[in-house]
Amino acid sequence: MTATLTDPNRPAQAPAFQKISPARQFKNYLAMTLMGLAFLVAVVPLVWLLFTVVSNGYSALVNGDWWSKSLKGVLPEQFAGGVYHALYGSIMQALVCALIAVPIGILTAVYLVEYGNNGRFARLTTFMVDILSGVPSIVAALFVFALWVTTFGFETSAFAVSLALVLLMLPVVVRSTEEMLRLVPDELREASYALGVPKWKTIVKIVLPTALSGIVTGVMLATARVMGETAPVLVLVGYSRSINFDIFGGNMASLPLLIYNELLNPEEAGQLRVWGAALTLILLIMFFNLVATVISRFSAIKTK
Amino acid sequence: MAEEVTGSSPPAKSNGRRRGDGVFRSMTTGSSLVIVVSIGLIGLFLLIQAVPSLNANNINFFTSPEWATGEVGNLRFGIRDLLVVTVLSSLLALAIAMPLAMGIALFLTHYLQPKLARPFAYVIDLLAAVPSIVFGLWGAKVLGPALEPVATFLNENLAWVPLFSDGNVSLSGGGNIFTAGIVLSIMILPIITAVSREVFRQTPVMQIEGALALGATRWEMIRTTVLPFGRSGYIAGSMLGLGRALGETVAVLIILRSATSSSTFSFFDGGYTFASKIASAAPEFSEPLSTGAYIAAGLVLFVFTFAVNALARYVAGRGKAKAS
Numbered sequence A: 001m002t003a004t005l006t007d008p009n010r011p012a013q014a015p016a017f018q019k020i021s022p023a024r025q026f027k028n029y030l031a032m033t034l035m036g037l038a039f040l041v042a043v044v045p046l047v048w049l050l051f052t053v054v055s056n057g058y059s060a061l062v063n064g065d066w067w068s069k070s071l072k073g074v075l076p077e078q079f080a081g082g083v084y085h086a087l088y089g090s091i092m093q094a095l096v097c098a099l100i101a102v103p104i105g106i107l108t109a110v111y112l113v114e115y116g117n118n119g120r121f122a123r124l125t126t127f128m129v130d131i132l133s134g135v136p137s138i139v140a141a142l143f144v145f146a147l148w149v150t151t152f153g154f155e156t157s158a159f160a161v162s163l164a165l166v167l168l169m170l171p172v173v174v175r176s177t178e179e180m181l182r183l184v185p186d187e188l189r190e191a192s193y194a195l196g197v198p199k200w201k202t203i204v205k206i207v208l209p210t211a212l213s214g215i216v217t218g219v220m221l222a223t224a225r226v227m228g229e230t231a232p233v234l235v236l237v238g239y240s241r242s243i244n245f246d247i248f249g250g251n252m253a254s255l256p257l258l259i260y261n262e263l264l265n266p267e268e269a270g271q272l273r274v275w276g277a278a279l280t281l282i283l284l285i286m287f288f289n290l291v292a293t294v295i296s297r298f299s300a301i302k303t304k
Numbered sequence B: 001m002a003e004e005v006t007g008s009s010p011p012a013k014s015n016g017r018r019r020g021d022g023v024f025r026s027m028t029t030g031s032s033l034v035i036v037v038s039i040g041l042i043g044l045f046l047l048i049q050a051v052p053s054l055n056a057n058n059i060n061f062f063t064s065p066e067w068a069t070g071e072v073g074n075l076r077f078g079i080r081d082l083l084v085v086t087v088l089s090s091l092l093a094l095a096i097a098m099p100l101a102m103g104i105a106l107f108l109t110h111y112l113q114p115k116l117a118r119p120f121a122y123v124i125d126l127l128a129a130v131p132s133i134v135f136g137l138w139g140a141k142v143l144g145p146a147l148e149p150v151a152t153f154l155n156e157n158l159a160w161v162p163l164f165s166d167g168n169v170s171l172s173g174g175g176n177i178f179t180a181g182i183v184l185s186i187m188i189l190p191i192i193t194a195v196s197r198e199v200f201r202q203t204p205v206m207q208i209e210g211a212l213a214l215g216a217t218r219w220e221m222i223r224t225t226v227l228p229f230g231r232s233g234y235i236a237g238s239m240l241g242l243g244r245a246l247g248e249t250v251a252v253l254i255i256l257r258s259a260t261s262s263s264t265f266s267f268f269d270g271g272y273t274f275a276s277k278i279a280s281a282a283p284e285f286s287e288p289l290s291t292g293a294y295i296a297a298g299l300v301l302f303v304f305t306f307a308v309n310a311l312a313r314y315v316a317g318r319g320k321a322k323a324s
Helices: A022-059 A084-115 A118-136 A137-151 A158-183 A184-193 A197-229 A231-236 A256-262 A268-298 B014-055 B080-109 B114-129 B132-157 B177-201 B204-213 B218-247 B250-255 B274-284 B286-321
Strands: none
Touching: A022 A084, A022 A268, A022 B080, A022 B132, A022 B177, A022 B218, A084 A137, A084 A158, A084 A231, A084 A268, A084 B132, A118 A158, A118 A268, A118 B218, A118 B250, A118 B286, A137 A158, A137 B014, A137 B286, A158 A231, A158 A256, A158 A268, A158 B014, A158 B114, A184 A231, A184 A256, A184 B014, A184 B218, A197 A231, A197 B218, A231 A256, A256 A268, A256 B014, A256 B177, A256 B250, A268 B114, A268 B132, A268 B250, B014 B286, B080 B114, B080 B177, B080 B274, B080 B286, B114 B177, B132 B177, B132 B250, B177 B218, B204 B218, B204 B286, B218 B286, B250 B274
8 A cells, every 4th residue: 555656566456465453353352362261260160169178178088087987976076987888878879870770771872873763763762861861860859759759668768869860870871872882883883794693793792892982981971970969869868877788778878968967067077077078079970080081081982 | 573774784684583683672672762751750750749739739839939838737838939049040050151151162162272172171071070069068168158248249239120139038158049040150061061062163164264264353253153053052052051050959958048038039039949949858758748749849840941951952953954
């Protein structure tokens, strides 16, 4: 623009690339800043929460009895004993739940991928899995209460908790398994069929083993998720301060239930137990998540 | 059973093999059936056990704020207040989480380098791994007291807005819907972010490059290509988050202080949501008729979340149809 008509080197037209106007530039930077800030805003509560739990709870965990003793006979104002009983309950309830939910979940995913053919029933199943993943944990707990306790007449127990957890775990297992099965290349199936292997054997011996690491990852994540559920244990089993190995009867503690009950204890020892149990629960869940991540990192499906 | 096979066909089989196939096929179909039937059973069982109590109820179930199930002969329970507290806290959570989640999802997919995006996304996913009872603990003991000055400020200066007027519990300690809504927003942030991230990432590269080639700045590119493409997925993810917030139990139960008077439609109210009301009474579930009152509340919650989730799926499905 600055070139005069007499300048022999002037461009034939206005330059093709003009500078971005300050207003547009400003908007661009503003948007970028806001998005970065949104991320930071989300990190603040995470760091704050983790810091609170660790700083309030770690002194309980370093106590030698924490991992190996229950709270049997421990007075409210006395800091002694540990969460062994609750740890056992949390892990046991999640394991029993996984024992029921994993086979059903994997078989459903196999149906959706290998047999469903996107037919009407397959679409209905997918829809129901979506709905099930949105069912609040308290509703699942109420349902099991209405079915298992009121209708069948069983007493509340750890097993009832596991049943409610199954409903919460199923959709996660189905989804992740389905995703993994769809990643298995069709060439593998075709090669197996070409050798005359029947379909079910192809699925059991070729498709599932290929996707195994992904499925295990999904199962670990789902198990971690149900361990943190509190609503089912509130409704379906009573709290016990001592160890109970029987999943079919009696009260059984779990970490969330222990936290909820110790919250009512105004003593300092009770508060310490609350934060200690919260930290233990987070560590337990992190452990499962970590194992899941490690498994998936080291053995992804080779699609090529 | 008829042979329906996707993609590749297995070879013709002898009779012995077909039996194995049939058995395996029925096993997988049966498992799917278990899931479909269990959803139906949830609705059915809750309905069956709620009906006697609803019949024995002496006041209007939908419009009454009262909740007294102690006397079996004189049941008086209504869900008005539960509904108000549930909806207020969930909407507050959604109002906070939606813009944040959109910003984070765009930041992760279109600003950060892919190499960095992975660990950053993992940090957000970590939020989802924190159990709800720990969120409740933190909300009640740490965040609530810390938010007290903010709540007092809003209450004093914006009291003419009904949502910020005096509630039915005292502001001290922060045991109100305001704190609960903020904690809920943190809890639903990961799911909205994860869904939005997924759809934003799938924006056709051609459109993105086209916009950039026409001289759009990065923000203009996002506004003209990524946002229109991802809108339905973003809305669907937000609905899923809303479903979570509606059904969240323990965090709300620990944070909200119980109120003696009925709801005033303010963020500074206490009280119970559907889920926290049920959980609070769980140890005393013995008398079928009074338990039925809570089951009726659970049924309403179930219908509510079912509708929200079905809507989310519908919106997502429509978006997918439009995109392809």
